[in-house]
Amino acid sequence: MISVKVPASSANLGAGFDCMGVALKLYNIIEVEEIEKGLIITSSPDDPSIAKDENNLVFRAMKMVFDEVGWYPRGLRINLINEIPLTRGLGSSAACISGGIYAANLLCGGKLSEEEMIYLAAKMEGHPDNSTPAMIGGLVFAVLEDKKVNYIKFVVPARLKFAVFIPDFQLSTEYARNILPKYIEFKDAVFNIGRATLFASAITTGNYELLPAATQDRLHQPYRKKLIPDFDKIVNLSLEAGAKGSFLSGAGPSIIALIDENYEIFEQNVKNALASMKLAANWDFMILEADNSGATVFSVQSTSLKR
Ligand SMILES: Nc1ncnc2c1ncn2[C@@H]1O[C@H](COP(=O)(O)OP(=O)(O)OP(=O)(O)O)[C@@H](O)[C@H]1O
Numbered sequence: 001m002i003s004v005k006v007p008a009s010s011a012n013l014g015a016g017f018d019c020m021g022v023a024l025k026l027y028n029i030i031e032v033e034e035i036e037k038g039l040i041i042t043s044s045p046d047d048p049s050i051a052k053d054e055n056n057l058v059f060r061a062m063k064m065v066f067d068e069v070g071w072y073p074r075g076l077r078i079n080l081i082n083e084i085p086l087t088r089g090l091g092s093s094a095a096c097i098s099g100g101i102y103a104a105n106l107l108c109g110g111k112l113s114e115e116e117m118i119y120l121a122a123k124m125e126g127h128p129d130n131s132t133p134a135m136i137g138g139l140v141f142a143v144l145e146d147k148k149v150n151y152i153k154f155v156v157p158a159r160l161k162f163a164v165f166i167p168d169f170q171l172s173t174e175y176a177r178n179i180l181p182k183y184i185e186f187k188d189a190v191f192n193i194g195r196a197t198l199f200a201s202a203i204t205t206g207n208y209e210l211l212p213a214a215t216q217d218r219l220h221q222p223y224r225k226k227l228i229p230d231f232d233k234i235v236n237l238s239l240e241a242g243a244k245g246s247f248l249s250g251a252g253p254s255i256i257a258l259i260d261e262n263y264e265i266f267e268q269n270v271k272n273a274l275a276s277m278k279l280a281a282n283w284d285f286m287i288l289e290a291d292n293s294g295a296t297v298f299s300v301q302s303t304s305l306k307r
């Protein structure tokens with residue numbers, strides 16, 4: 001059996017719609033083994049939205065690899081141990097896709113290169129901002145091209161931490177993409193290009209004082225925040241508690257705040273504010289570090305049946 005550990009991820013990071021994302025130390029584990037025949041999928045915790053047949057996202061990602069390399073297991077057992085909350089903007093689908101591709105490639109003897117896996121994952125997800133950090137870790141700047149992903153991975157220092165606010169409802173990426181406008185104003189495009197560029201420079205040079213300005217966005221948050229009750233309250237309370245920028249995580253509904261010092265004071269301030277504004281029951285709160293490794297093998301025993 002092969003066990004693969006794959007991190008959560010947060011995409012967009014403010015202004016970098018579909019092109020910036022970071023892996024986070026919150027993990028799913030995907031265990032796979034070849035069996036004589038059939039497909040057996042188990043999951044814990046279980047969730048009715050996790051398919052147990054060929055529609056399962058991990059299976060579909062694995063199947064894409066088998067089709068690509070022309071090798072198929074006789075049958076397959078997949079066990080999913082899920083820590084990443086589903087459909088909350090924390091890259092649960094990218095973890096399934098990147099982790100599934102990574103596990104399938106191990107099962108079939110490592111026929112695909114890392115670049116090929118990164119490309120297949122981004123192609124399946126439709127954009128590379130969750131799938132690339134899920135695959136290789138770090139904070140990634142990435143663009144999906146015709147046949148490859150052009151990207152740069154930045155190794156995130158432990159000093160920079162990610163406060164995550166997770167509400168008690170789901171918001172599918174598909175729905176949150178469908179409500180975006182087809183066209184945007186030229187001045188809004190200019191606004192985001194400037195902020196995204198500033199963010200890349202500020203993050204990679206450690207110039208965190210620029211992050212509150214560099215994480216502003218006009219491409220997706222103005223439309224999506226209407227779907228998230230208390231969005232403005234959470235953003236404002238995290239900035240007042242000392243965050244260096246606060247924004248929607250991926251397509252939402254979770255919200256991320258960046259912190260680089262006084263973590264305990266920040267945590268206490270946030271907990272007090274959530275309680276006094278009566279938001280604590282509806283919003284989970286945790287502070288995470290970036291994961292700089294991406295998908296990794298947890299353990300490998302006998303991987304496939306003898307032929
Ligand atoms: N552990 C899992 N096992 C199987 N399928 C999963 C699992 N986690 C997520 N999925 C599938 O992915 C869907 C959620 O994907 P979606 O892109 O909407 O949200 P997300 O990836 O959590 O958020 P975002 O893309 O904004 O970070 C679920 O409805 C389910 O079909």
Ligand SMILES: N[C@@H](CCO)C(=O)O
Pocket residue numbers: 011012017018019127129130173176177220250251
């Ligand atoms: N960039 C994507 C991330 C979610 O998958 C979006 O915002 O729709």
